[in-house]
Amino acid sequence: xxxxxxxxxxxxxxxxCVTACPKQIxxxxxxxxxxxxxxxxxxxxxxKCIGCAMCATMCPDCVIEVRR
Amino acid sequence: MEExxxxxxxxxxxxxxxxxCPGCTHGIVHRLIAEVxxxxxxxxxxxIGIAPVGCAVFAYDYFDCDMTxxxxxxxxxxxxxxxxxHPDKVVFSYQGDGDLACIGAAETIHxxxxxxxxxxxxxxxxxxxxxxxxxxPTTLLGQYSTTCQDGRDPVxxxxxxxxxxxxxxxxxxxxxxxxSTHDAAxxxxxxxxxxxxxxxxxxxxxxxxxxxxxxxxxxxxxTPVKALEHIKNEVIPYFPLGVYKDRG
Ligand SMILES: Cc1ncc(C[n+]2csc(CCOP(=O)(O)OP(=O)(O)O)c2C)c(N)n1
Ligand code: SF4
Ligand code: SF4
Numbered sequence: 001x002x003x004x005x006x007x008x009x010x011x012x013x014x015x016x017c018v019t020a021c022p023k024q025i026x027x028x029x030x031x032x033x034x035x036x037x038x039x040x041x042x043x044x045x046x047x048k049c050i051g052c053a054m055c056a057t058m059c060p061d062c063v064i065e066v067r068r
Numbered sequence: 069m070e071e072x073x074x075x076x077x078x079x080x081x082x083x084x085x086x087x088x089c090p091g092c093t094h095g096i097v098h099r100l101i102a103e104v105x106x107x108x109x110x111x112x113x114x115x116i117g118i119a120p121v122g123c124a125v126f127a128y129d130y131f132d133c134d135m136t137x138x139x140x141x142x143x144x145x146x147x148x149x150x151x152x153x154h155p156d157k158v159v160f161s162y163q164g165d166g167d168l169a170c171i172g173a174a175e176t177i178h179x180x181x182x183x184x185x186x187x188x189x190x191x192x193x194x195x196x197x198x199x200x201x202x203x204x205p206t207t208l209l210g211q212y213s214t215t216c217q218d219g220r221d222p223v224x225x226x227x228x229x230x231x232x233x234x235x236x237x238x239x240x241x242x243x244x245x246x247x248s249t250h251d252a253a254x255x256x257x258x259x260x261x262x263x264x265x266x267x268x269x270x271x272x273x274x275x276x277x278x279x280x281x282x283x284x285x286x287x288x289x290x291t292p293v294k295a296l297e298h299i300k301n302e303v304i305p306y307f308p309l310g311v312y313k314d315r316g
Binding site for chain 1: 071072073074075076077081085086088089090091092093094095096099251252255256285291292293296
């Protein structure tokens with residue numbers, strides 16, 4: 001089982017992780033605003049995560065930790 | 069099976085949040101430098117970095133090692149001095165295209181010609197980011213900036229400067245490569261190049277410069293995702309990726 005953990009209050013909502021994910025499970029939550037005023041990224045169906053770290057590789061702000 | 073952390077913030081970065089704009093890939097390059105030095109087992113006591121004038125001016129807050137700040141464009145000269153006094157330390161400068169290829173062009177060329185045993189991480193985002201989007205030496209023909217509002221015109225503004233191509237004509241430098249941050253595969257290639265550059269420095273082989281194509285969504289006036297597509301479709305054809313010099 002793989003999973004990703006977002007340091008949500010560091011996220012700037014840039015969406016680079018969204019396009020990087022081969023499983024297309026990362027999205028920007030437009031209903032949520034984080035501590036620094038952005039709509040943060042999150043994963044909807046974590047069971048589909050393969051732990052490839054593509055999202056984390058593209059994140060400019062080191063928001064994402066990957067565990068496997 | 070026990071769960072393992074396979075990707076986390078590297079320990080050579082402090083905990084300070086980057087001040088960069090959303091989607092600015094300066095942050096990716098900071099992380100790669102920290103990851104690579106960790107993988108090469110270079111401890112924080114053994115690295116000295118030089119921050120530029122430009123958006124990366126606060127780099128000294130982000131790297132958890134000794135850092136200094138150079139006057140605009142002078143980082144290769146400062147790096148030279150530090151490396152010659154501390155030959156046992158890994159010394160790197162981190163510079164934008166305005167810093168390295170405009171006001172600091174002379175320092176860059178002569179550090180390369182001397183084959184100084186330093187590593188330069190050169191951020192090419194085609195614009196002066198920090199000061200609000202003026203034309204840089206690397207601004208593409210036809211590209212908008214606040215100082216070429218109808219697009220860069222070669223008659224009025226001259227042609228973009230290809231730093232890797234230029235420096236690779238010198239006899240001095242050890243290793244020159246251009247890489248990009250526009251997708252994960254290229255970020256991993258960029259990491260490999262940065263690692264090789266530091267490896268060469270550790271082996272005492274001399275000057276290495278890795279030019280990294282970076283997005284500036286704010287001043288390009290694009291979304292972060294569009295800015296990466298712009299690198300792929302517009303910037304790379306003009307600034308081809310690859311190894312320009314490697315003396316092995
Ligand atoms: C001697 C001097 N001249 C001009 C400036 C104004 N200035 C600050 S940053 C900058 C250019 C930054 O562009 P670049 O090096 O491309 O880095 P970026 O901000 O795009 O990362 C300039 C011209 C200055 N600070 N000092
Ligand atoms: S790449 Fe990083 S900062 Fe950008 S939306 Fe994803 S988690 Fe947030
Ligand atoms: S202005 Fe451009 S280079 Fe500077 S932080 Fe913003 S996106 Fe990055």
